[in-house]
C-alpha cells in the first residue's frame with residue numbers, strides 16, 4: 001500500500017513538472033528564436049534556375065541525383081562547413097564527414113535543426129529523403145549504415161546540393 005502511494009506521488013510530481021515547463025517563458029522564447037533562425041527562403045522556379053547551374057537546379061529543385069564517383073566533395077576532407085548551395089544555410093561540419101565508399105559525400109551527423117526528413121517511396125524503394133529546412137532544397141537521403149561508433153547514420157548528400165566554406 002505504501003509503495004503505491006509513493007508511486008502516485010512520483011507520477012503527480014512528474015506531471016506537475018512538465019506543466020511547469022510548458023509555461024516557462026524561457027522555453028517559449030527559445031522556440032521563437034529557433035523559428036526565426038529557420039525562416040524559409042522561397043523563390044520561383046525561374047529565380048532558382050537563374051541562380052543555380054543546370055545540374056544544381058536538377059538536384060536541388062527537381063530531386064535529381066549526381067552521378068556517383070570520387071569527384072566533387074566525395075573525397076574532400078578539408079576543415080570547414082558545408083552550406084546549402086541554394087540558400088547558404090549551414091548544414092554539415094567537416095568533422096561529421098567520413099569516407100563511406102558509396103560514391104557520394106557522406107556525413108554521420110548534421111547541424112541540429114537544419115534538415116527535414118521525408119519518407120520517399122519513389123524508384124521502388126522506401127528511403128528517407130533529406131532536404132534543407134530553410135529552402136526545401138533536395139540534399140540526398142539518409143541511411144542506417146553509417147559508422148556504428150558514432151551515430152550509425154549515413155547522410156548521403158549530392159555535391160551539387162552543398163558548398164564548402166573553409167574555416168579560418
Ligand SMILES: [Zn+2]
Pocket residue numbers: 084085086087088089132133134135136137
Ligand atoms: Zn537551403
